[in-house]
Amino acid sequence: MAAKDEPVVIKKYANRRLYNTGTSTYVTLEDLAEMVKRNEEFVVQDAKTGDDITHPVLTQIIFELENKDGQNMLPIPFLRQLIAFYGDQMQMVVPRFLEQSMSAFSKEQERFREQMKASFGKTPLDMMDNLPTSMKALEEQTRRNVELFENAMRMFTPFPVGMAAQPGTDEPEKKSGSDKSDDIKELKEQIAAMQRKIDSLS
Numbered sequence: 114m115a116a117k118d119e120p121v122v123i124k125k126y127a128n129r130r131l132y133n134t135g136t137s138t139y140v141t142l143e144d145l146a147e148m149v150k151r152n153e154e155f156v157v158q159d160a161k162t163g164d165d166i167t168h169p170v171l172t173q174i175i176f177e178l179e180n181k182d183g184q185n186m187l188p189i190p191f192l193r194q195l196i197a198f199y200g201d202q203m204q205m206v207v208p209r210f211l212e213q214s215m216s217a218f219s220k221e222q223e224r225f226r227e228q229m230k231a232s233f234g235k236t237p238l239d240m241m242d243n244l245p246t247s248m249k250a251l252e253e254q255t256r257r258n259v260e261l262f263e264n265a266m267r268m269f270t271p272f273p274v275g276m277a278a279q280p281g282t283d284e285p286e287k288k289s290g291s292d293k294s295d296d297i298k299e300l301k302e303q304i305a306a307m308q309r310k311i312d313s314l315s
Contacts, residue, residue: 120154125166132160142174149174205304 121135123145133140135155148155149171157170178184198207 120156121148123155123157123170124160125157125170126160131157142170142177145170146174146178 121133123140124132124134126132131140131142131145132138133144133155145155145157155167156165157167158164159166175187179187195207198204
C-alpha cells in the first residue's frame with residue numbers, strides 16, 4: 114500500500130495484466146485513463162524487473178484513445194511534425210516545450226470551459242456566431258506558446274555541433290576533436306540557459 118502522498122504502484126505482468134497495489138485489484142488501460150482524469154498519481158512497474166514503464170503505458174493509453182471513433186485529438190500535421198523531431202537536434206527541446214504548453218493550457222482550462230459553455234449553451238445558430246469569440250482566449254494562449262518556443266530557439270547557435278562558420282563566409286568549417294568537445298559543452302550550457310529562460314517566460 115502506497116503512502117498517502119506517494120503515487121500508487123501499478124504492476125504489469127508478463128500476461129499484460131495490470132495490478133493496482135493500492136486497491137489490490139486488476140485494472141485495465143481504461144481504468145488508468147480514468148485515474149489520470151481524476152488526477153490520481155501512479156507509476157507503472159514491470160512486475161518481474163521492477164523497471165519503471167509508466168511512459169510506454171501512458172503512450173499505449175493515448176494510442177488506444179486515438180483509435181476510438183470520434184476521440185481523435187492529435188491532428189495529422191502535428192503527428193508529422195512530432196515524428197520529424199525524433200533524432201533531430203531539437204528533440205531535447207520539444208518535450209520541455211510541450212510540457213510548458215500543456216501546463217499553461219491546463220491552468221486556463223476552467224476559463225475555457227466557461228467560455229465554451231456560454232457559447233454552446235445556446236441555439237445552434239448562436240453557437241456558430243459566438244464560436245470565434247469563445248476560441249479567442251485559446252488562440253491567444255497558443256500564440257504565447259509559439260512566442261515562447263521562438264524565444265527559446267534564438268538561444269541556439271546557427272550551426273550544428275562540431276561546425277563553425279569560416280571567417281567572411283556562410284560555409285561551416287570542420288573542427289578538431291577538442292573543438293567538438295567544447296561545442297558540446299557550450300551546447301549543454303545553452304540548453305540549460307534556455308530552460309531557465311523558458312521558466313521565466315512562462
